[in-house]
Amino acid sequence: MSRMIEIVRRDLRLALRQGSDSVMVVTFFVLTVVLFPFGIGPEANILERTSAGVLWVTALLASMLSLDRLFQADYEDGSLELLALTPTALEVLVLGKVAAHWLTTGLPLMVAAPVLAVLLHMNADGFGTLLLTMLLGTPTLSLIGAMGAALVLGARRGGVLLSLLVLPLYVPVLIFGVGAIDAAVQGLPSQAHLLILGGMLLASLALTPWAAAAALRQALE
Amino acid sequence: MTDDIPTATFSAENLACVRGERVVFAQMDFRLSSGEAVLLLGPNGSGKSSLLRLLAGLLKPASGHLLWDGTPVLDDREAHAARIHYVGHHDAIKPVLSVLENLRFWARLHDPKSGDATAQAALETMGLWRLAEVPGKLLSAGQKRRLNLARLLAAPAPVWLLDEPTVALDRASVKVLEGVMAEHRAAGGMVVLSTHADVDLPGAREMHLDDYTPAPMDVSEVWI
Numbered sequence: 491m492s493r494m495i496e497i498v499r500r501d502l503r504l505a506l507r508q509g510s511d512s513v514m515v516v517t518f519f520v521l522t523v524v525l526f527p528f529g530i531g532p533e534a535n536i537l538e539r540t541s542a543g544v545l546w547v548t549a550l551l552a553s554m555l556s557l558d559r560l561f562q563a564d565y566e567d568g569s570l571e572l573l574a575l576t577p578t579a580l581e582v583l584v585l586g587k588v589a590a591h592w593l594t595t596g597l598p599l600m601v602a603a604p605v606l607a608v609l610l611h612m613n614a615d616g617f618g619t620l621l622l623t624m625l626l627g628t629p630t631l632s633l634i635g636a637m638g639a640a641l642v643l644g645a646r647r648g649g650v651l652l653s654l655l656v657l658p659l660y661v662p663v664l665i666f667g668v669g670a671i672d673a674a675v676q677g678l679p680s681q682a683h684l685l686i687l688g689g690m691l692l693a694s695l696a697l698t699p700w701a702a703a704a705a706l707r708q709a710l711e
Numbered sequence: 712m713t714d715d716i717p718t719a720t721f722s723a724e725n726l727a728c729v730r731g732e733r734v735v736f737a738q739m740d741f742r743l744s745s746g747e748a749v750l751l752l753g754p755n756g757s758g759k760s761s762l763l764r765l766l767a768g769l770l771k772p773a774s775g776h777l778l779w780d781g782t783p784v785l786d787d788r789e790a791h792a793a794r795i796h797y798v799g800h801h802d803a804i805k806p807v808l809s810v811l812e813n814l815r816f817w818a819r820l821h822d823p824k825s826g827d828a829t830a831q832a833a834l835e836t837m838g839l840w841r842l843a844e845v846p847g848k849l850l851s852a853g854q855k856r857r858l859n860l861a862r863l864l865a866a867p868a869p870v871w872l873l874d875e876p877t878v879a880l881d882r883a884s885v886k887v888l889e890g891v892m893a894e895h896r897a898a899g900g901m902v903v904l905s906t907h908a909d910v911d912l913p914g915a916r917e918m919h920l921d922d923y924t925p926a927p928m929d930v931s932e933v934w935i
Contacts, residue, residue, distance in 0.1 A: 576821065
């Protein structure tokens, strides 16, 4: 456990000093969302109807932007070998790296989302649910993404391959994320959607570190 | 720093390593007890790095077992990881972290209880303490290597697996490394070292890896 915290601390420190992906990710998120009113017109009712979908699709793409760097830098400078030789399960260290990834990308996206929801005329009833879906959904994205990032490690054009691998797996999160917000906006209960999102988070929390660690070991052979 | 390591034996039976389609070495036995050292020699591609990675547990042997006091090493990877320090070709230094931060991270990861005092002592031994606050990106190749070697001292482990540790080191630093290795062995540690340079490792057993190469090989096909 203390080793996991050590990894999170190091990755946060690295993110902070390197000018970090967070700024890039959030900027991409904001810019892309802002493009939609230009593309589909400024009519409030159309924007309102599409707002949940636009926010979630864009958040999904944004969180994928920094994924290919998740293990790449450690792989190139030899850190990954030493991480694999740490006297603790590699799965735990993977969780630490994912936690740091979420804190530097998922969390900023969550903070930016309500502001952009205002821009898209989202009904105020949906704001709480939007935040909740982001809170449950973005860690799932980071976890699934880590699995993909570990798999494409060492491959050329890993970034493109990564999106092909990971985007299909993101679909359930998108469906239930948008579903929950739409339900809340229409005054219907969104609990079922949120529970499923929570279930997906727990399932990926339990499964993806194993898959990612196995892929990392493979990459190191 | 490496005080009283309990005596143990690290041994391998009938070890074979296959990289790609090629058998790098086969039918290798070796035995290493506390205080001993093995010097791996052999031409490029004879499997020195592969053997060290295999001993570290990064590679799985194609056949044979690694044993620690008679128990298979791969049964408990974590216990084995706690026993070894591996220094490979890469220095694993983050350019934006300072020398001390880099070292402290690896030391704490290896042994969460390791404190700042041991990190400082390790840097002083390696002649890096005055650079403690300097970011990794400003270090020369030799300084990076010394920082990587400082890990050996910052968190104790009985087995040191060193893959050409003298690359980029100046003569004075090689002397320091030799002294550190002698101290480690006097305290009951083990050293496995591969090198092309002259490293003074008194009483070390020499192992020529080309003795274990099964068939004549075409050097142009050797990729590690």
